[in-house]
Amino acid sequence: MLKAKFTLKNQAISAMGWASGLQFISQFISFLLGIFLARLLIPDDFGLVAMVLVFTAFAQLLTDFGLSASLIQTKYLDKIQINTCFWFSLIVGLILTFVMVFFSSQMANFYQRIEIIDICISLSFLFLFNSVSSVPKAIMSKELRHKEIGLIDLYANITGSFIALTCALSGMSYWSLVIQQLVTNFIRTALLLYKSHITILFCFSLSTLKSLFRFSFYVFCTQTLRQITLQTDKMLVGRFLDSTTLGLYSKAYQLMLFPINNISRVLANVMFPTLSKIQDDPDRIGRIYLKTIGCISFLTFPMMLGLICISPYFIEVVLGTAWINMSPYLQFFCGIGMLMSIVTITGSIYLAMGHSKLQFKVNLINQPLQIAGFVIGIQFGIQGMMFGFTVAYIISALITWSTAMKLINLNLMHIVKSLFPTLIITLMMAASITGLDILFLTNNSPISKLIILILAGSLTYASLSILLKPKPFIHIMELINEKRNKTQSD
Structure with a gap:
């Protein structure tokens, strides 16, 4: 028992060390590149993209429905549980992508900015990216593989920021920020899917989904309430x-x-x-x-x-x-x-x-x-x-x-x-x-x-x-x- 405690402690310390270190490096480099972007762009550019990010901020929780937390909390997982969650998230992600495109005009009318239409259509793909990455990231997190998750975030953030900086230097204004979001999330999704080593099978169990939902439903509701709160102030500022x-x-x-x-x-x-x-x-x-x-x-x-x-x-x-x-x-x-x-x-x-x-x-x-x-x-x-x-x-x-x-x-x-x-x-x-x-x-x-x-x-x-x-x-x-x-x- 004592040995198990020390093993868990060492795993946690190692995970915290790698996660915090890599996260800091990633965020610090992104922060520095963000400073250059702020000097090349104007507050209005950031505000335009922020108007749409109010809605895409729901991408992770809407495509995940709290199932990632359920996978982590479950002591023993099998392939049926993993694949059921994966296909469910993917289907929801596809639906939300089309919904975002469909309502792009209404969102432009809400904010009274015509540029919002094209930004909405472009950033709608964030729902799809998040739906594919949620399960692989949950599996890696459950296994305390935070070093690999940190390296993936590091590479994705740096690449996305550099490309955004290049676009800003070329005079692409707010499109630089849109492209940054797309590139960063695409790279993160592809690498998480590859490094998680999960086997994608065409299997789906409704009973398994219901079982996982007993825990994940309340996680989803909690996260939804939090996201609504986090984005309400920005929506009010952008609208009024x-x-x-x-x-x-x-x-x-x-x-x-x-x-x-x-x-x-x-x-x-x-x-x-x-x-x-x-x-x-x-x-x-x-x-x-x-x-x-x-x-x-x-x-x-x-x-x-x-x-x-x-x-x-x-x-x-x-x-x-x-x-x-x-x-x-x-x-x-x-x-x-x-x-x-x-x-x-x-x-x-x-x-x-x-x-x-x-x-x-x-x-x-x-x-x-x-x-x-x-x-x-x-x-x-x-x-x-x-x-x-x-x-x-x-x-x-x-x-x-x-x-x-x-x-x-x-x-x-x-x-x-x-x-x-x-x-x-x-x-x-x-x-x-x-x-x-x-x-x-x-x-x-x-x-x-x-x-x-x-x-x-x-x-x-x-x-x-x-x-x-x-x-x-x-x-x-x-x-x-x-x-x-x-x-x-x-």
Whole structure:
């Protein structure tokens, strides 16, 4: 039993290491190439494509119906289950592709932009790509093959970004972003299908599908509610304001997602299959969860709060003066991102322990609450919408935590204790760079301010961590040492 625990721990550490490392490299390169794209294009180009991505964002969950989560959670799989899910997803993907094409004119009328028609027709293929890739990725994730998944994402993102950059240099405006989406998703789909080594057979079992749906149905409903919430704000901005504002708003959201995608969601993807293997030991799951959110907060809190402090300089230096009005949106998303980075992985508890129905019930309260915040807030402009969402998201997070913690014999105070040391150190770092900016850097150029504040913030945070030694810092150093010792012994 003890040996099994160490084996699972080593597998999880290895998977987290490869997944986070490769994801970071992939996202960082895409981020750098995205900066060049932002300088070559204008916010209106990003806003136009974002209007359509509001709907294609549903591609993964609509073509998957939560079956990927069901495949991962199921202890023993057979070829009938795998192929049934594959053919079901493919059929749904084909249907959704045609639906997107059929309603392209109506979407153009909704946004009052004729360019939307051609963008919709082109991006409709994302439904097809996602339908083919969902099962292969689920199988690889179940087997903790996150190194291979990370390499595939790395290659797909880099290739898609380079092609988009070439198109932008050729003057193809928003079509550069459309082509980026198509190329990236096509390459990812082809490589996942090839590397998963699944055997595609012409077999389909309705009884098997029904059995998997008992778990996946609630996962699908939960993901649908979340996606509706995630896209409602963008749809409202695109419909009631303009594409330029949506471009600024969407770009700010993407920047905020950088640490979340590279830390929180990577760990969530590893935690789900890992915790599924110990689903009958809630106390152990609770200990792992507290350590995980502590480590996540230690990495994401200084990034988010630091970016809030330096956002005007960061935008002007990195993206250019055309994006300078993005600052309030970036600060808003970074504030929400601090909370989002640690709430994101809570879903792994529900799914790993087989409580997808409970997760759905919680989201049946949370997601409409957040949508109400958007709809009520937009009546007072975009600032009102951001305020409404902030209040709604905080309430939703408290509901999510209070429910999930009961499953693993914890309460909200355990979470507060895990996060408190990191929060104090982060606030001290933010106060130091804000004071430095106001007192000593008034006459400096934006680029010198940016460099000085980043260096000062990093040095302050590292020094305080070494001096005060909060638990998350100790845990991260232990993981690094374990990984280093394992590498040396190999």
